[in-house]
Amino acid sequence: MTPEHFTAVPLEKSYRLLNHGPTVLVSAAHDGVANVMAAAWACVLDFGQSPKVTVVLDKATYTRELLMASGEFALQLPPKALVTLTVGVGTDSAREVPDKLTKHGVQLFNAPGSTVPLVAGCVGWLICKRVPEPHNEQTYDLFIGEVVGAWADERVFRDGHWQFESASDDLRTLHHVAGGQFYAIGEPVRG
Amino acid sequence: MTPEHFTAVPLEKSYRLLNHGPTVLVSAAHDGVANVMAAAWACVLDFGQSPKVTVVLDKATYTRELLMASGEFALQLPPKALVTLTVGVGTDSAREVPDKLTKHGVQLFNAPGSTVPLVAGCVGWLICKRVPEPHNEQTYDLFIGEVVGAWADERVFRDGHWQFESASDDLRTLHHVAGGQFYAIGEPVRG
Numbered sequence: 001m002t003p004e005h006f007t008a009v010p011l012e013k014s015y016r017l018l019n020h021g022p023t024v025l026v027s028a029a030h031d032g033v034a035n036v037m038a039a040a041w042a043c044v045l046d047f048g049q050s051p052k053v054t055v056v057l058d059k060a061t062y063t064r065e066l067l068m069a070s071g072e073f074a075l076q077l078p079p080k081a082l083v084t085l086t087v088g089v090g091t092d093s094a095r096e097v098p099d100k101l102t103k104h105g106v107q108l109f110n111a112p113g114s115t116v117p118l119v120a121g122c123v124g125w126l127i128c129k130r131v132p133e134p135h136n137e138q139t140y141d142l143f144i145g146e147v148v149g150a151w152a153d154e155r156v157f158r159d160g161h162w163q164f165e166s167a168s169d170d171l172r173t174l175h176h177v178a179g180g181q182f183y184a185i186g187e188p189v190r191g
Numbered sequence: 192m193t194p195e196h197f198t199a200v201p202l203e204k205s206y207r208l209l210n211h212g213p214t215v216l217v218s219a220a221h222d223g224v225a226n227v228m229a230a231a232w233a234c235v236l237d238f239g240q241s242p243k244v245t246v247v248l249d250k251a252t253y254t255r256e257l258l259m260a261s262g263e264f265a266l267q268l269p270p271k272a273l274v275t276l277t278v279g280v281g282t283d284s285a286r287e288v289p290d291k292l293t294k295h296g297v298q299l300f301n302a303p304g305s306t307v308p309l310v311a312g313c314v315g316w317l318i319c320k321r322v323p324e325p326h327n328e329q330t331y332d333l334f335i336g337e338v339v340g341a342w343a344d345e346r347v348f349r350d351g352h353w354q355f356e357s358a359s360d361d362l363r364t365l366h367h368v369a370g371g372q373f374y375a376i377g378e379p380v381r382g
Binding site: 016019020021022023040041042043044045046052054056080083084086087135136140141142144160161162164172174175176177178180181182183184185186187188189190191 | 207210211212213214231232233234235236237243245247271274275277278326327331332333335351352353355363365366367368369371372373374375376377378379380381382
């Protein structure tokens with residue numbers, strides 16, 4: 001079952017979930033084993049009919065191993081309400097803390113028709129298919145994903161736009177600086 | 192002459208300027224001609240002693256041509272006070288509006304020992320040397336830069352950390368969603 005407020009975002013609008021630079025949780029699963037890590041270095045690479053993203057995943061991470069095995073992963077946006085969970089899954093490695101998801105209260109679910117694990121309580125989700133680029137992956141830890149599905153919490157993202165100003169502060173996206181210091185996204189500005 | 196408050200940031204801390212996902216202005220110059228464009232798709236790629244960034248630059252942009260010719264570019268962070276300038280240089284192309292920098296009130300300066308044009312009024316600056324990756328550049332419009340110099344406005348970035356909460360709101364970074372709709376960065380959150 002998907003969480004309340006989990007609403008599909010058209011692929012051609014999916015870049016807008018990531019465009020403002022939020023910190024993400026990266027998830028992947030293989031052979032019935034799932035993992036989740038935090039990453040500040042995720043970015044839109046392309047939009048339109050074939051949207052793509054980049055994400056930097058250290059060779060030591062278990063999530064990278066699961067991603068390589070399955071060819072799929074998800075990027076999702078933890079809001080302020082999940083700041084403790086975000087620091088937790090970003091600090092512990094599943095290699096040393098095998099029950100890290102339970103320890104940090106991570107609840108997983110699947111989107112219809114997909115087996116990629118998604119984290120409940122996030123405000124945006126992008127399911128991605130790995131675009132194999134071995135040189136980037138080996139040299140820079142840089143992964144490219146094609147976005148094949150996108151969803152958002154309709155309380156904060158509707159009609160193709162974020163609506164942070166009309167929702168609870170707890171639903172604002174997190175933007176990491178360093179060492180567990182984040183900023184929440186702030187007020188709208190029009191150019 | 193450099194602007195007031197323009198203060199060097201140690202290279203190993205320079206990733207913190209970009210880590211929270213701000214929209215950037217990209218600048219480059221060649222043969223005495225400078226240009227500036229806006230980009231939402233810039234990201235940290237590596238930190239430590241050899242910090243790197245990625246940025247996506249469309250083939251149509253004149254800034255990309257200057258970058259390719261000179262091998263150098265800058266990423267800089269426009270604050271709320273520069274939102275109109277940011278939309279302006281992000282909308283007009285120097286190919287069609289040759290005086291676009293003048294039209295949008297862009298004031299350029301150089302860091303000591305560098306000829307890369309920097310935009311006055313920004314709150315962070317990263318001077319980068321292109322790391323040639325022709326496949327990424329041609330296939331994805333994706334450029335990699337090694338950060339060779341970093342500075343920040345000391346009113347909002349001091350001691351290796353952003354200090355938005357103790358400075359003027361006008362100095363908060365901008366985070367683009369789409370079509371001239373931005374959010375300013377908001378309040379600190381600790382995990």
